[in-house]
Amino acid sequence: MTLRSTCAIVLKIVDHGESDKLVTFYSNNLGRITGIAKGAKKSRHRFVNKLELFSRLQMLYRPPRNPSGLLFISEAELLCAHLSLRTSFQRYVAAMYICELLLRFTRDSDPDPQLYALLQWALVSLDHADTPQKITALYHLQLLAVVGYRPEIQQCGHCGHPVGPGRSYLFIPGSGSLLCSACHHQQGPHSSRLSVQALKFLASAQMVPLERLNRLQLSRQTAAEAMEALYHYTFHLLQQDIHSWQAMRALAAVPARKKNAPSPGAIQATSGNCPSATT
Ligand SMILES: [Zn+2]
Structure with a gap:
């Protein structure tokens, strides 16, 4: 099956098995959907710094084989990391x-x-x-x-x-x-x-x-x-x-804290420009 592409924002990520991740995102044309990123815990190329909470991605995927199945995430390009x-x-x-x-x-x-x-x-x-x-x-x-x-x-x-x-x-x-x-x-x-x-x-x-x-x-x-x-x-x-x-x-x-206050957890540095809010 050929790969398709969509813009998606990551809402939730959980580890799956030894090397995979289950990613729930909201896409402009698919809505809320969960996909599997095979090898995402180990991949140095396809997913590193991309499959992170709140990131906006251009994603290549294969649709699930049945309506209740998981979408297969093939690759992701970071559109906006929303790093802060x-x-x-x-x-x-x-x-x-x-x-x-x-x-x-x-x-x-x-x-x-x-x-x-x-x-x-x-x-x-x-x-x-x-x-x-x-x-x-x-x-x-x-x-x-x-x-x-x-x-x-x-x-x-x-x-x-x-x-x-x-x-x-x-x-x-x-x-x-x-x-x-x-x-x-x-x-x-x-x-x-x-x-x-x-x-x-x-x-x-x-x-x-x-x-x-x-x-x-x-x-x-x-x-x-x-x-x-x-x-x-x-x-x-x-x-x-x-x-x-x-x-x-x-x-x-609580009163406002300064920008970039202590991190909520282990965080990897990512980058990416964020063109607009109208994609
Ligand atoms: Zn009244």
């Missing part, structure tokens, strides 16, 4: 959370170009900006919209009063909507209080196209508020926990 996502602890935690959300909300072989573009935007933005909380909150909000669970944050879901000063708001995970202070008298166990500032930010983020999202300004505290609400909503939707949330939540609570 593996050398900065803050960025690593945020990138892990972003990838886990995508893994949870997608199924195999169900491509969505919007999700690919959103993932690419998030990783490129994380790689170049020092605002992982803001980027994570924006990514999460956009992801929910693309997969059909856009939260209703423009007005109270009960009385319809538009969000504005003079009332406080709770975000209710069960309905994905707000309750204003005129309609509720106490906070429920899983509801999250959202400031008018956070709600205004999230509402404008829902209107802005991907290429302009980075222009939105958001304080760390407001980003933390938004992330908390989106997490509880997602937990309700998935009915299961997101493993990397605790690390992400801790990150949201």
Whole structure:
């Protein structure tokens, strides 16, 4: 069978046997899919410094023989290493959370170009900006919209009063909507209080196209508020926990660290230019 080519972003890698790796990635035309890279643990040529978390690759592959089989990864060319996502602890935690959300909300072989573009935007933005909380909150909000669970944050879901000063708001995970202070008298166990500032930010983020999202300004505290609400909503939707949330939540609570803080693990230096977020 002849080889095919695709652009793909690595979401997860696990060792397989003595010399192989199983790589789960999100591709622009294949969606989420897992492939086997034979000999990847030992190869000095085909895969070294390429099959790394968060890398964007041009991949040569053979499709699986049956729908539930593994794709065979023949070769990979590095398009963008997103190196700082593996050398900065803050960025690593945020990138892990972003990838886990995508893994949870997608199924195999169900491509969505919007999700690919959103993932690419998030990783490129994380790689170049020092605002992982803001980027994570924006990514999460956009992801929910693309997969059909856009939260209703423009007005109270009960009385319809538009969000504005003079009332406080709770975000209710069960309905994905707000309750204003005129309609509720106490906070429920899983509801999250959202400031008018956070709600205004999230509402404008829902209107802005991907290429302009980075222009939105958001304080760390407001980003933390938004992330908390989106997490509880997602937990309700998935009915299961997101493993990397605790690390992400801790990150949201600590002051910003300097760029290229201590590495999260053994990291190999890679290089590669990253032309744009629109491939
Ligand atoms: Zn109300």
